[in-house]
Amino acid sequence: xxxxxxxxxxxxxxxxxxxxxxxxxxxxxxxxxxxxxxxxxxxxxxxxxxxxxxxxxxxxxxxxxxxxxxxxxxxxxxxxxxxxxxxxxxxxxxxxxxxxxxxxxxxxxxxxxxxxxxxxxxxxxxxxxxxxxxxxxxxxxxxxxxxxxxxxxxxxxxxxxxxxxxxxxxxxxxxxxxxxxxxxxxxxxxxxxxxxxxxxxxxxxxxxxxx
Amino acid sequence: xxxxxxxxxxxxxxxxxxxxxxxxxxxxxxxxxxxxxxxxxxxxxxxxxxxxxxxxxxxxxxxxxxxxxxxxxxxxxxxxxxxxxxxxxxxxxxxxxxxxxxxxxxxxxxxxxxxxxxxxxxxxxxxxxxxxxxxxxxxxxxxxxxxxxxxxxxxxxxxxxxxxxxxxxxxxxxxxxxxxxxxxxxxxxxxxxxxxxxxxxxxxxxxxxxxxxxxxxxxxxxxxxxxxxxxxxxxxxxxxxxxxxxxxxxxxxxxxxxxxxxxxxxxxxxxxxxxxxxxxxxxxxxxxxxxxxxxxxxxxxxxxxxxxxxxxxxxxxxxxxxxxxxxxxxxxxxxxxxx
Numbered sequence: 047x048x049x050x051x052x053x054x055x056x057x058x059x060x061x062x063x064x065x066x067x068x069x070x071x072x073x074x075x076x077x078x079x080x081x082x083x084x085x086x087x088x089x090x091x092x093x094x095x096x097x098x099x100x101x102x103x104x105x106x107x108x109x110x111x112x113x114x115x116x117x118x119x120x121x122x123x124x125x126x127x128x129x130x131x132x133x134x135x136x137x138x139x140x141x142x143x144x145x146x147x148x149x150x151x152x153x154x155x156x157x158x159x160x161x162x163x164x165x166x167x168x169x170x171x172x173x174x175x176x177x178x179x180x181x182x183x184x185x186x187x188x189x190x191x192x193x194x195x196x197x198x199x200x201x202x203x204x205x206x207x208x209x210x211x212x213x214x215x216x217x218x219x220x221x222x223x224x225x226x227x228x229x230x231x232x233x234x235x236x237x238x239x240x241x242x243x244x245x246x247x248x249x250x251x252x253x254x255x256x257x
Numbered sequence: 258x259x260x261x262x263x264x265x266x267x268x269x270x271x272x273x274x275x276x277x278x279x280x281x282x283x284x285x286x287x288x289x290x291x292x293x294x295x296x297x298x299x300x301x302x303x304x305x306x307x308x309x310x311x312x313x314x315x316x317x318x319x320x321x322x323x324x325x326x327x328x329x330x331x332x333x334x335x336x337x338x339x340x341x342x343x344x345x346x347x348x349x350x351x352x353x354x355x356x357x358x359x360x361x362x363x364x365x366x367x368x369x370x371x372x373x374x375x376x377x378x379x380x381x382x383x384x385x386x387x388x389x390x391x392x393x394x395x396x397x398x399x400x401x402x403x404x405x406x407x408x409x410x411x412x413x414x415x416x417x418x419x420x421x422x423x424x425x426x427x428x429x430x431x432x433x434x435x436x437x438x439x440x441x442x443x444x445x446x447x448x449x450x451x452x453x454x455x456x457x458x459x460x461x462x463x464x465x466x467x468x469x470x471x472x473x474x475x476x477x478x479x480x481x482x483x484x485x486x487x488x489x490x491x492x493x494x495x496x497x498x499x500x501x502x503x504x505x506x507x508x509x510x511x512x513x514x515x516x517x518x519x520x521x522x523x524x525x526x527x528x529x530x531x532x533x534x535x536x537x538x539x540x541x542x543x544x545x546x547x548x549x550x551x552x553x554x555x556x557x558x559x560x561x562x563x564x565x566x567x568x569x570x571x572x573x574x575x576x577x578x579x580x581x582x583x584x585x586x587x588x589x590x591x592x593x594x595x596x
Contacts, residue, residue: 054502055456071276074445075274078445079269082455083268085456086266086459088501089296089299092463092464096307097491104308106372117372117375120375122377123377127299130267140495186491193565210416212416214332214420215332216385217385224264225264248494250494254559
């Protein structure tokens with residue numbers, strides 16, 4: 047949810063914080079705390095934004111079973127923005143896809159610790175970090191409903207924490223390491239008939255501080 | 258004496274900042290300083306994952322070029338590139354040399370064919386100078402042994418651990434905000450006015466990148482004659498700008514187009530947001546791939562009162578079109594970012 051007092055950036059006169067001006071609690075709360083928190087809320091990132099040209103969509107390999115979630119693609123890993131409690135911002139997901147023949151196909155978008163997408167994709171029921179949507183259309187289109195929210199709880203977030211190699215100077219002058227919440231975003235699909243191959247035509251994933 | 262960047266953002270409580278209350282170092286001043294450092298130094302996804310999904314043949318090279326505006330404190334970029342071999346089943350089929358920038362030293366990675374084993378390559382690019390504005394960044398893919406499929410490319414500016422306390426990094430000295438430290442213009446003013454500087458730095462850096470190698474075979478060929486328009490992609494991406502000020506309904510994004518023309522060729526590129534704004538740029542004759550100037554257009558600003566941030570429960574889909582006024586136009590990249 048929005049964490050700032052006003053849910054927006056409040057313009058202020060920098061001179062009010064100069065020598066000779068009293069430190070006013072209300073102004074300080076509006077300008078310092080509110081503005082920094084609002085900027086942090088809107089610091090959310092667009093992680094995936096891809097659409098494919100006709101005929102070159104991503105797809106599973108030809109499915110041999112109707113009970114297996116087949117891989118389509120893995121994106122990332124991404125360093126997720128995290129709230130003060132260590133949980134990442136929720137992710138808004140939008141999927142476009144279709145089937146190569148008129149049978150139902152189902153897509154899953156999995157937000158997981160690195161390398162664990164497959165095990166999470168195979169879950170009997172999609173957990174909160176997995177978005178699932180089906181279609182039997184043979185035409186590429188954004189699927190309905192148009193948005194899905196994937197959330198990551200504190201346990202899963204803890205499994206995503208890794209040290210990443212940074213540098214505090216140019217040309218790798220001051221190597222350092224820092225903690226980050228790293229997640230793969232992978233897409234999987236299952237078909238109701240092996241004659242229908244699932245095809246991914248578009249994917250958007252962006253962070254949103256949420257309600 | 259450090260301006261350390263926390264791994265997680267802080268959320269200082271409003272209830273602690275009240276008239277008549279003692280100003281608290283541990284619940285107000287230090288968390289605010291840490292939040293400012295997080296905004297300045299947490300890095301940014303400057304290229305959201307895009308998916309060329311093209312095959313690069315063995316012993317050939319393909320260059321992918323992007324136009325970005327990275328955070329000014331950036332010193333290191335991480336490229337995440339998902340590659341898949343085009344032949345074989347489970348054994349190592351090929352290797353690929355990745356170099357950033359183009360012509361720089363390369364690192365060789367193994368590539369395996371099965372889709373289920375495709376793992377993103379994480380390739381680091383150490384910058385020789387901190388970014389001072391918009392710039393081109395690029396990556397060269399050069400497979401050997403067998404061809405590879407370039408499934409996706411993304412790039413982020415890595416976070417910093419400790420910031421400089423200057424007008425590039427905008428680090429806040431946390432020790433000055435600790436218990437028993439005096440409250441004076443330098444500390445109070447720093448934090449309050451810092452939000453003005455961070456407003457431009459803590460941007461939503463990358464929005465959408467359509468990218469193909471910069472050659473006329475891989476780029477999108479535009480042969481539709483003006484005044485008709487040719488859509489570059491069959492589905493339109495939905496974009497949302499940051500919401501900044503009360504009353505805002507739109508935000509401004511920037512874009513550039515990487516294109517080439519046939520000899521004597523020329524054309525136009527048009528971008529149109531469903532919310533109403535549109536911008537057109539002329540693609541002048543250029544037989545080698547070149548960037549247009551940076552242009553701007555408006556899209557919906559995020560609506561923080563809704564469950565998904567959408568304004569009016571609808572995606573602000575953006576249509577990308579081009580046409581030719583002479584010859585043929587080739588579009589290799591469209592890069593949309595917040596400048």
